[in-house]
Amino acid sequence: xALRFYNTLTRKKEEFYTVHPGEVRMYTCGxxxxxxxxxxxxxxxxxxxxxxxxLEYKGYKVAYVMNITDVDDRTINGSQKQGxxxxxxxxxxxxxxxxxxxxxxxxxxxxxxxxxxHIAEMEALVKSLLDRGHAYENQGSIYFRISSFPExxxxxxxxMSRLKAGARVAADEYEKEEVADFALWKGWDEKDGRVFxxxxxxxxxxxxxxxxxxxxxxxxxKHFDIHAGGVDLVFxxxxxxxxxxxxxxxxxxxxxxxxxxxLMVEGRRMAKRYGNYYTLRDLLDKGYNPIAIRYLLLATHHxxxxxxxxxxxxxxxxxxxxxxxxxxxxKLSKGDKDNPEIDEVLQRAKKDFEEALDDDLNTSEALGxxxxxxxEVNRLAxxxxxxxxxxxxxxxxxxxxxxxxxxxxxxELILDQEVKALIEKRVSARKEKDFALADQxxxxxxxxxxxxxxxxxxxxxxRKM
RNA sequence: GGCGGCUUAGCCAAGGGGUAAGGCGGAGGUCUGCAAAACCUCUAUUCUCCGGUUCGAAUCCGGAAGCCGCCUCCA
Numbered sequence: 001x002a003l004r005f006y007n008t009l010t011r012k013k014e015e016f017y018t019v020h021p022g023e024v025r026m027y028t029c030g031x032x033x034x035x036x037x038x039x040x041x042x043x044x045x046x047x048x049x050x051x052x053x054x055l056e057y058k059g060y061k062v063a064y065v066m067n068i069t070d071v072d073d074r075t076i077n078g079s080q081k082q083g084x085x086x087x088x089x090x091x092x093x094x095x096x097x098x099x100x101x102x103x104x105x106x107x108x109x110x111x112x113x114x115x116x117x118h119i120a121e122m123e124a125l126v127k128s129l130l131d132r133g134h135a136y137e138n139q140g141s142i143y144f145r146i147s148s149f150p151e152x153x154x155x156x157x158x159x160m161s162r163l164k165a166g167a168r169v170a171a172d173e174y175e176k177e178e179v180a181d182f183a184l185w186k187g188w189d190e191k192d193g194r195v196f197x198x199x200x201x202x203x204x205x206x207x208x209x210x211x212x213x214x215x216x217x218x219x220x221x222k223h224f225d226i227h228a229g230g231v232d233l234v235f236x237x238x239x240x241x242x243x244x245x246x247x248x249x250x251x252x253x254x255x256x257x258x259x260x261x262x263l264m265v266e267g268r269r270m271a272k273r274y275g276n277y278y279t280l281r282d283l284l285d286k287g288y289n290p291i292a293i294r295y296l297l298l299a300t301h302h303x304x305x306x307x308x309x310x311x312x313x314x315x316x317x318x319x320x321x322x323x324x325x326x327x328x329x330x331k332l333s334k335g336d337k338d339n340p341e342i343d344e345v346l347q348r349a350k351k352d353f354e355e356a357l358d359d360d361l362n363t364s365e366a367l368g369x370x371x372x373x374x375x376e377v378n379r380l381a382x383x384x385x386x387x388x389x390x391x392x393x394x395x396x397x398x399x400x401x402x403x404x405x406x407x408x409x410x411x412e413l414i415l416d417q418e419v420k421a422l423i424e425k426r427v428s429a430r431k432e433k434d435f436a437l438a439d440q441x442x443x444x445x446x447x448x449x450x451x452x453x454x455x456x457x458x459x460x461x462x463r464k465m
Numbered sequence: 466g467g468c469g470g471c472u473u474a475g476c477c478a479a480g481g482g483g484u485a486a487g488g489c490g491g492a493g494g495u496c497u498g499c500a501a502a503a504c505c506u507c508u509a510u511u512c513u514c515c516g517g518u519u520c521g522a523a524u525c526c527g528g529a530a531g532c533c534g535c536c537u538c539c540a
Contacts, residue, residue: 230540
């Protein structure tokens with residue numbers, strides 16, 4: 001089966017194709033660096049990561065760009081409250097974001113362009129929109145005229161003529177010709193303080209949407225393959241990006257628009273404004289393993305809402321442990337007689353795994369395939385043992401799967417001398433049938449996060465997750 | 466009001482015309498000094514409800530109920 005994605009633009013699953021043969025250019029809307037990102041934000045990052053990794057698995061060369069929004073109301077307010085320059089304020093959160101990304105085993109994008117470093121590109125884009133009559137100036141700000149772009153609404157399936165002025169339509173929008181027009185460039189305001197740029201389109205700062213158009217086109221070209229992000233961005237952000245970009249270039253902007261659903265908490269979308277969020281740091285401080293969080297976030301299909309619970313996180317951790325135990329046991333396989341069924345099991349697993357991900361990145365099903373493989377191999381090992389060469393083949397396939405899933409990264413397992421000595425001491429105690437001492441050592445080590453397993457091959461240990 | 470989505474076991478979650486993947490939890494068992502760990506086996510006659518289409522419906526169509534999202538700076 002060919003690779004297919006659900007495209008928000010066409011509202012159906014479409015066979016994937018690229019603008020340039022063998023090469024995928026993709027862009028994901030990244031964080032606004034005014035605070036630590038919450039795990040709902042990271043759901044989008046993990047979705048982008050799986051997408052990128054699977055495209056690479058399929059043999060595509062991927063150029064991946066994720067922007068950093070470092071100038072908007074929130075970053076300006078935040079820096080002013082702390083009385084520090086905008087860049088100093090945003091740097092802290094940008095660094096934190098990159099650290100979080102690393103903790104979640106998300107492969108870095110090729111570039112993380114910052115809005116403030118691309119003012120000239122945005123200025124050029126705004127000028128071009130003004131020249132073509134798609135934008136107008138009013139009281140120092142420049143707005144996009146949606147009436148000049150008849151296709152406006154094609155992504156979000158919105159009929160602008162029926163737009164109802166809801167509670168969230170701000171009262172001061174009178175400067176615009178139509179309510180749905182949006183700011184490309186915001187004229188300087190006292191509230192902006194020292195945050196402004198003197199440009200040919202005026203003194204001020206960029207609107208939100210323009211940065212993604214300017215930066216994605218700069219790094220990926222006017223017409224590229226994939227643009228991803230959370231569903232909340234479909235309207236207005238992505239709709240506006242399309243309008244700006246296509247109006248300015250006269251070309252189709254992006255072929256595939258992919259969106260992930262929200263992370264929920266107690267039946268409601270996780271969001272800063274509801275106060276119902278957890279940052280990655282919150283969870284790591286509670287002792288949760290970042291990879292278990294990654295597991296949780298990718299175990300549900302990306303177009304499905306996912307309710308976050310600590311029970312769910314616990315279950316994810318235990319599932320991950322099963323995977324780790326499987327890999328560890330494989331590494332200890334010592335048999336020398338090959339099991340003829342292994343090849344068939346592996347072949348089927350690979351086929352099923354790829355079919356699952358080919359179908360709109362069905363990560364839930366792909367995980368199911370992984371665990372079915374675990375069960376089948378364990379069963380074969382249980383029945384008549386597998387050889388070390390069989391185990392090696394299985395490990396190769398598991399690692400191939402993991403090049404997409406990214407779950408097998410573990411901390412270096414290094415035992416210090418003291419712990420080693422304790423384990424030795426316990427082994428002797430058991431030989432001498434001093435089980436009270438043996439159990440005490442086992443308990444002490446468990447408190448240190450080390451779990452011991454007595455197997456026919458001797459005592460093994462592993463780190464508690 | 467407009468647009469869109471969801472409802473599958475105790476919990477999480479795939480599937481989407483041919484007779485219910487997978488994980489967690491639970492129950493048995495193998496191994497073991499052991500209530501540890503690991504591994505194995507079992508764990509939904511049925512998919513929110515009511516109609517319809519069909520040889521056949523969890524799946525398609527119509528309706529109802531409940532829940533969620535977007536509708537101007539939010540992943």
